[in-house]
Amino acid sequence: MIYLSVAKDFTKTPGFRYETQSPGISGELFRMSKLLVSYEQAVKNNDKLEVNLDGTAGYLTSFLEEAFGGLQRYYRENGDNRNILESITIVSDDEPHWKSDIERYVQRELEKSK
Amino acid sequence: MKLRLKREKYIKHCLSVARRSEKRRSQVKKIVKAQRRSFLGMTAEERRLSYLRNERRIIVTTPSVFTFLTNPNVVVGLIDKIEVALLKAKEEGKELYVDMWHVSSIDHATISALLAVLYRARKNGIPINGNWPKEDSAKQIFKKSGFIYTLFSNDPDAGHKYEINKENQLFTSDAHDIALVKEMSDGVSDFITEGKQKLGGLYTTLGELMDNAVTHSGGGGRWWLSINYDRTNKKAKFVFIDYGVGIFTSLGEKVDTHRVKILWKKAITLFGIDAMEKQLKLIITESAGQVYNLEGGHGEGIHGIYQTFKRQELDQLYVVSNRAFGNVSAEKYDRLTSDFKGTMYYWEVSEKNVIISI
Numbered sequence: 001m002i003y004l005s006v007a008k009d010f011t012k013t014p015g016f017r018y019e020t021q022s023p024g025i026s027g028e029l030f031r032m033s034k035l036l037v038s039y040e041q042a043v044k045n046n047d048k049l050e051v052n053l054d055g056t057a058g059y060l061t062s063f064l065e066e067a068f069g070g071l072q073r074y075y076r077e078n079g080d081n082r083n084i085l086e087s088i089t090i091v092s093d094d095e096p097h098w099k100s101d102i103e104r105y106v107q108r109e110l111e112k113s114k
Numbered sequence: 115m116k117l118r119l120k121r122e123k124y125i126k127h128c129l130s131v132a133r134r135s136e137k138r139r140s141q142v143k144k145i146v147k148a149q150r151r152s153f154l155g156m157t158a159e160e161r162r163l164s165y166l167r168n169e170r171r172i173i174v175t176t177p178s179v180f181t182f183l184t185n186p187n188v189v190v191g192l193i194d195k196i197e198v199a200l201l202k203a204k205e206e207g208k209e210l211y212v213d214m215w216h217v218s219s220i221d222h223a224t225i226s227a228l229l230a231v232l233y234r235a236r237k238n239g240i241p242i243n244g245n246w247p248k249e250d251s252a253k254q255i256f257k258k259s260g261f262i263y264t265l266f267s268n269d270p271d272a273g274h275k276y277e278i279n280k281e282n283q284l285f286t287s288d289a290h291d292i293a294l295v296k297e298m299s300d301g302v303s304d305f306i307t308e309g310k311q312k313l314g315g316l317y318t319t320l321g322e323l324m325d326n327a328v329t330h331s332g333g334g335g336r337w338w339l340s341i342n343y344d345r346t347n348k349k350a351k352f353v354f355i356d357y358g359v360g361i362f363t364s365l366g367e368k369v370d371t372h373r374v375k376i377l378w379k380k381a382i383t384l385f386g387i388d389a390m391e392k393q394l395k396l397i398i399t400e401s402a403g404q405v406y407n408l409e410g411g412h413g414e415g416i417h418g419i420y421q422t423f424k425r426q427e428l429d430q431l432y433v434v435s436n437r438a439f440g441n442v443s444a445e446k447y448d449r450l451t452s453d454f455k456g457t458m459y460y461w462e463v464s465e466k467n468v469i470i471s472i
Contacts, residue, residue: 015292016325022292057296058317061418062325095314097425105414 001048004038006030007055017062027066035067036074042087053092064098069105076113083110166213171243172199172206175213180252182223183432183460186439189224190454193231197455200235210235212244220252222282223353223432223460225259226340229284230357230456232265233273234336259340260284276301281343288335290328295320298341302350302463305343311468315427322415323354323459331358331456349464357456360436361397361416362390391447394438419459427467432460 006014010030015022019029035051042049053059072084085106092098153161166173174196182189196210203210212232232242242265247253264273264284273286276294287294299317306313320339327337340353358364401417416433423431423442431442435457437450 013292013296016290016321021290021325021329025292057299057312058314058321060318060321060325061414062322062412065414094312097421101418101421 001050002038002042002045003050003052004034005052005055007052010034012055013057014059014063016060017066027060027063027070030063031067031070031074035071039071039084039088048087048089050089050091053090053098054094059095059098061101064102065105068102069109072106072109076109081110081113162215163213166211166245171209171211172203173211173213174199175215176217178216178218180214180217180224181219181221182227182434182458183221183441186434186448187451189227190434190450190452193227193454194452196228196231200231200240203235203240204238209241209243212242214247214256215245217247217252217256218249220247220255222255222259222340222342222351223355223458225256225261226284226338226353226355227357227454227456227458229261229265230336230338230355233286234357236265258282259342281345283339283341285339285341286336288328288337290324292321295324298339302341303468305350306348306463306465307468313427313463313468315422315425315467316463318422319419319428319461320354322418323356326415326457327354327356327358330364331356332364334358347464349462351462352460354459355456360453360455361457362393362436362438363455389449390436390438391440391449394433394435394440395447398433398440398442423461427463429462429464429467430460432458434458 011025013025014027014030015025017027019026023029038049038051041047068084068088075082075084083106085103090099090102153164156164163173174192176192177185177188179185180189180192196212199210202208210232212228236242247256259282260273261284263269264286273284276285276297277283295317298320299313302316303311303313324337328335331337335358336356338353338355338357342351343349344351397413397416398420399417401414419428419431420442422428429443433440433442434450434454436453436455439448439450440446
């Protein structure tokens, strides 16, 4: 299992969707610099990625949508219809609702690829 | 001889000053007398208004119940009137005078909306003036809100500096500022819980609103936040306003792809162009992204705030935009008679909304 913690490995104050809106702490940067790398590593090793959302000040829907929905979009736009959540486990004990929200964002992108 | 001449000159000067002064006094007396005569048969209110009226001034009189949350049609209607008066004032080079004398009740949502409109006008160089409400309770709310300081102060920090734990605050910015969101959530958490508790729902709400205002509002991205602490009930009350174009106008402008255009038309056919209250309910409860099938994962913000409310991390949620008024807590959505060219959110956070310990 590969572990990725937003608070420990990225920031305790997650920002907005795009890098231009909150440089260094955006959903876009998290996806490109952390999530994509860890996810591809997990897939390559036939392993699973556990993303822990706890320990931050909170989240914006746009941050999480850009990170997870955005990752699903990235594959969809490249003609790959995989479901990223098959290899990702979300841990969110502080605010458990984010787990179902992320599933919804990914599902929305999956439906577009049908 | 020389001294005598000087004295005579001095006496002559004094007499001239006295004559001029007497002339002025008699002129003022005449004016006052004429004014009193013209006031004969007038009511006290007519007399008060005739004092306010002059050629260089456009007067807008506010209603007595000036509360956005309970009287939205009246407040939005008045804001509309102010907008028209501001245009006229700009064209004719006049001053806008907001007559608040009869206001008996006012809320922070109204004060923030008024500020958003007048701030923009003042920045455009239109002179603004006004009076205090006669009723002391309304006057005190208005005075303590920080409205006057934010609107008229020459201090560049006025309205741009957030101070933790200050009882009444009016804050404005046009930027995405997550550090400020964190600072505000921490400040409210300190006020409500003393021992520090995480307010994730408030972080989400403030962030989403800031993002919507800067990215989508169309009003130059400026947003207004009013935070008021009710120390007796340990409650923080929030008003967030962006004064741009409003949710529906903004969504309409975004409908640029063929697919979304069809969906937008479908929604209009389904609800009618004026049935914004039904669309507002849909956007809040089901997300704009889903309803209008927006690209790029957009349109989750308002629904995100609703979910926060559903999880009881916020209380008393109200949303007003364009012609729609939503009392989300009461599940009551109404149509407004005038168009509010922006979006207003009101909510409260108290001890019962704190759900996570750090």
